[in-house]
Amino acid sequence: MLALLCASGAEGILEQCDGILDVRVVTAMSELRRYVATGYVEGIVVDARLGVTEAVRQRVPQVPIYEFTPPFDLAAVMRWEEQLRTQRSALLDSSSVPEATVTKTSEPAPSVPTPPASEDPPQPSVQPMAASQVERPVTPTVSEPSVTHYNPVEARRHTTVPVVRRRAVPVLMLDSPKGGAGRSTLGAHTAYYAALKGKRVAVIDLDVNGDIAQKFGFTDAQDVRGWRGGSVDEAVRDGVCLVHESGLHIFPSPQSPEVVLQSPDDAEYLVNLCLEEMDVVLLDMPQGWTPIHQAVLPYTTKVMLVVNPAVDQLARIQEHADKLAFSGLDASVVSAFVNKSKRVRADERAMRQYLTPYTVRAVVPFDPTIDKRGGLNGKRIVQAMKPFWDEVFDFVSPKAKRRWFGVRA
Structure with a gap:
């Protein structure tokens, strides 16, 4: 499940993700922590206009975060979510392989004959992984364009009648x-x-x-x-x-x-x-x-x-x-x-x-x-x-x- 933190337009995002991604809108930090505690939150999608990405990263550092600037790009989120699944599956596969097999894959086995010089050598069945990659997961980094802070005075944040400000009144x-x-x-x-x-x-x-x-x-x-x-x-x-x-x-x-x-x-x-x-x-x-x-x-x-x-x-x-x-x-x-x-x-x-x-x-x-x-x-x-x-x-x-x-x- 992906948790969505959005300033406005959450209904449109849910319609795009319907049947493709399991997305749930979160409106409070306490609610987000409860979802994370259940273990079903695979990632957090944060609207850059909120300006709470760093705060969310401090509160729930164990969950990857994807920050987007509207309009919402479903394809980019799908690629990021697929990247998370690939990394999780790689970590699960590496944990199931015996340590001796992983450390000796680079050495040829005695029973395997040496291939001719014109042919490419056979690739090992299991790729060696660095110790840092096995011990802890790597949080994906998604490159996004520069984020401009959302101005709550000039634009309305709710799906109601727009506000017309004729004078700059505090x-x-x-x-x-x-x-x-x-x-x-x-x-x-x-x-x-x-x-x-x-x-x-x-x-x-x-x-x-x-x-x-x-x-x-x-x-x-x-x-x-x-x-x-x-x-x-x-x-x-x-x-x-x-x-x-x-x-x-x-x-x-x-x-x-x-x-x-x-x-x-x-x-x-x-x-x-x-x-x-x-x-x-x-x-x-x-x-x-x-x-x-x-x-x-x-x-x-x-x-x-x-x-x-x-x-x-x-x-x-x-x-x-x-x-x-x-x-x-x-x-x-x-x-x-x-x-x-x-x-x-x-x-x-x-x-x-x-x-x-x-x-x-x-x-x-x-x-x-x-x-x-x-x-x-x-x-x-x-x-x-x-x-x-x-x-x-x-x-x-x-x-x-x-x-x-x-x-x-």
């Missing part, structure tokens, strides 16, 4: 594998910082378990489900969108015990609406991996993965990082933030392994003044996140401006 996804990691707190400070700098910011709360509007002093809000207005101003008039004193626009989530998950259609509609009028769009996602992630992921320009290095969350963090990687996101799009009260470098080193292929961008310390005063009073959060905010929102510090324009003739 869309930040606040993501975390488990609740309580500080996702809403960090998102509120991010949106507030951009609003104070003059950006028109829209916050779309898609998490029904926690309302980010409460951090800005709003307690009651209308239900946004099923609303199909034509502009943000109309949403403000209908009470669907709340406006903060800083100019921040907030689309709150439905606070109802009957609502478990918001509709992906509603989320996609609000994102398209805000892309037309706003400068920054912030998405407060629900915990885990939901259909809402699949709906808004093609619009996302930056993923803020907020994690808490607790022992009971490490497995979820690793599984969530694998799902982001298999969804087609480049490593430069995802920025991980460790939310912890104290800076412990041992936790940072440990999180690098669980967040592969992504890296820790910053360690966000917990600010006790937030619990005492409420609202947005996290000075420590601002100090830790300011370099990231200035980079994403394209802000330049006043000192840098003075150095740039302060040159005298």
Whole structure:
């Protein structure tokens, strides 16, 4: 069986391989390891757009890997799979031949007469093999053209309606594998910082378990489900969108015990609406991996993965990082933030392994003044996140401006 890791177009690949190759689509690293543990995975076919080839090679080094750049070439994969079978059969044949026969095949046997000079000498029945080839299998190397990283901003990764981006609007996804990691707190400070700098910011709360509007002093809000207005101003008039004193626009989530998950259609509609009028769009996602992630992921320009290095969350963090990687996101799009009260470098080193292929961008310390005063009073959060905010929102510090324009003739 061949395991397939593909960014998009997996159905078309399966149709090409139907009746020719036994191919199974894998969507998570944990699922791939389970298949490999059964012993039925003969090779792994990886889409180069995912950028996870090295990560897969580190996790399952015993299985050969074939990396391809779309379009999918079935003939090349068949040749590679045939090469794997030939090498396996050669190893099995060499293991069944006695050692004495292999070492003495180059010497002629006494009973065999010497052939005439005009004739070619008979070839030995068993070819000698090097010791390194007998002891360990050789992983095939397939030469492929240069791989260009897949840009998740310019192209959509799912088989739905294509995304039309009329303006370069940053869309930040606040993501975390488990609740309580500080996702809403960090998102509120991010949106507030951009609003104070003059950006028109829209916050779309898609998490029904926690309302980010409460951090800005709003307690009651209308239900946004099923609303199909034509502009943000109309949403403000209908009470669907709340406006903060800083100019921040907030689309709150439905606070109802009957609502478990918001509709992906509603989320996609609000994102398209805000892309037309706003400068920054912030998405407060629900915990885990939901259909809402699949709906808004093609619009996302930056993923803020907020994690808490607790022992009971490490497995979820690793599984969530694998799902982001298999969804087609480049490593430069995802920025991980460790939310912890104290800076412990041992936790940072440990999180690098669980967040592969992504890296820790910053360690966000917990600010006790937030619990005492409420609202947005996290000075420590601002100090830790300011370099990231200035980079994403394209802000330049006043000192840098003075150095740039302060040159005298």
